[in-house]
Amino acid sequence: MSSTPSLSLIHIIGSLNTDLTTYTPRIPLGGETLRATAFQTSSGGKGGNQAVACAKLSRTRALTDATATIRMIGAVGSDAHGHALLAGLQSAGVETSGVIMRNDVESGVAVVLVEEESGENRILLTAGANASLLPKQFESSLGEEQGEGAPDLVILQLEIPVETTVRILRTAREKGVDVLLNPAPAVELPSEAYEGLKHLVLNETEAVILSGCSVEALEKEETLSGVADVFHGRGVANVVITLGGKGVFFSGEGGDKGLAKAKKVQVVDTTAAGDTFVGAYALEVMKGGVGIESAVRRANEAAAMTIGKRGAQKSIPWADELS
Ligand code: RIB
Numbered sequence: 001m002s003s004t005p006s007l008s009l010i011h012i013i014g015s016l017n018t019d020l021t022t023y024t025p026r027i028p029l030g031g032e033t034l035r036a037t038a039f040q041t042s043s044g045g046k047g048g049n050q051a052v053a054c055a056k057l058s059r060t061r062a063l064t065d066a067t068a069t070i071r072m073i074g075a076v077g078s079d080a081h082g083h084a085l086l087a088g089l090q091s092a093g094v095e096t097s098g099v100i101m102r103n104d105v106e107s108g109v110a111v112v113l114v115e116e117e118s119g120e121n122r123i124l125l126t127a128g129a130n131a132s133l134l135p136k137q138f139e140s141s142l143g144e145e146q147g148e149g150a151p152d153l154v155i156l157q158l159e160i161p162v163e164t165t166v167r168i169l170r171t172a173r174e175k176g177v178d179v180l181l182n183p184a185p186a187v188e189l190p191s192e193a194y195e196g197l198k199h200l201v202l203n204e205t206e207a208v209i210l211s212g213c214s215v216e217a218l219e220k221e222e223t224l225s226g227v228a229d230v231f232h233g234r235g236v237a238n239v240v241i242t243l244g245g246k247g248v249f250f251s252g253e254g255g256d257k258g259l260a261k262a263k264k265v266q267v268v269d270t271t272a273a274g275d276t277f278v279g280a281y282a283l284e285v286m287k288g289g290v291g292i293e294s295a296v297r298r299a300n301e302a303a304a305m306t307i308g309k310r311g312a313q314k315s316i317p318w319a320d321e322l323s
Contacts, residue, residue, distance in 0.1 A: 007066060008286045010054050011151040013073040013138050013168055014047020015130040015159030016089075016099070017108040018081040019271065019312050023116055037116060043088035044110055044312035045130070046157040046184055047074050049272045052313040053279025054155070055093040057302060060320040063093050067319075068283060071151070073098035073138050074160075075129040081107035082129070088313055100137060105129045108159075112271060119267030119307065125159065125185075133160040135167040150177050153198075155282055157182045162189070169193050180285075182278045186210055194234035199285065201240045201278050221259050224249045228257070238285075238292055242277060248300060252292035260296045263304040272312035277303040279316070298322075 019042050028034040043052075051072040058068040072094050076082030078101045085107060089096050108128040114121045154172050156165055156179060166189070172179045173196045180199035183189065186206040194200070202210065204218045211230040217223040218241070228239040228251035237253040244262070251257040280302035284295035302317060309315035 008068045008152045009071070009149070010068055010153045010155060010282060010286065011071050011073055011098070011138075012047055012051040012054065012155045013133075013160070014050065014155070014157045015045040015108055015127070016043075016048040016072075016074045016076050016082075016085045017045035017110040017125065017128075017130070017159075018042075018085065019044035019110045019112050021112040021114060021121075021269075021271070021311070023114050023269075023310070025116055027113060027115055027122065038310075040311060042311045042314055043085050044112075044272065045074075045085070045108060046159050046182070046275055047130075048072065048085060048089060049275035049312050049316070050155055050157065050182070050278050050282075051089060051094045052092045053272075053276045053302070053316050054282060055089075056316050056318045057276075057280050057322070058283050058319060059093050061318045065319070066093065068286065069095060071095045071098055073133075075100045075102055075105075075133050075137070077101070077105050077107040077129045078103050079107055081109070092313065098137070100129075102129050102132060105132055114269050114271065114310075119270050121269065121271050123271075127159070130160050133164050135164050135171075138164075138168055139171060150175055153178050153180060153282060153286055155180045155182070155278065157184050158187055159185070162187055166190060166193055169197070180278065180282055182274070183210060184274065191234060194231060194236050197236045199238045199240070199281075200231055200236045201242070201281060203242045203274060204244070207241050218243065221249070224259070225251065225257060240281065240292070240296060242274060248277075248296050250292050250296045254292075256292050258293060260293065260300060263300055265304045265307055267307050269310045269315065270307055272315060273303045273306045275312070276306040276316050 178198040281299040
């Protein structure tokens, strides 16, 4: 008799924002008024985007053939944005019982400017409800209280209070739960944040800020290894540094390291590309037996698809859209 393989359980603890995005031929100068090309309101936030990436990349557009259960833990306001953020997560197949809706604060908002020629974004964040996320909201979710055991992986970013993030990392370490930390946007973290960390996925700006290495150290393949070693030295098992058009440097606990070239694509909007990368990478490593290099290549492929479309969560591909 064949048995259905059990689904892996991933918890994403982090931010939920409404993205107010303006597409512009260029960024206006101080005091200048410029006519923009387009505007759109959509669901975003690094936490929400990574949850949606995990959900969409682990099931088909028809929400079938799921390979993972994805639970979001976060906070929104009881405003129109909060309701839309919850609906967006649910429509992608994300389980949202861990998202608190608060009456006393507004939902997080990100004002995003996308320069059309490069597709590059500039983001201004107002944390709103995200700033209210307290350790007690996630602590029960790391235990057995929900009847399905602890998650196989917890994914974190840095758009919620740092104290909360550090407490989650400590609790996960004590309970033996693997964590993937995407330290974005980068802020200094205490050394204990890195101890026993299974996966650290960061971009070049974050790598410079958090490693203390020079920008030049990220420019040559020979010196990239030294940057990764700073994090290995602090206790991180797998280090992945995304370098935009130059590719992705990976350095795994098994000694595998190298530079995976970036896919050449038409850049429309880079918003959520990093989040898609994190989600795809997480799903690959959860499969077991998949090396860090193939996880990075799959993540590159998924992120390249997100870059080709406008918006955050809606630009992330479903599993049946990837080759
Ligand atoms: O990573 C992209 C996200 O960063 C956007 O969706 C925006 O909400 C900000 O949090």
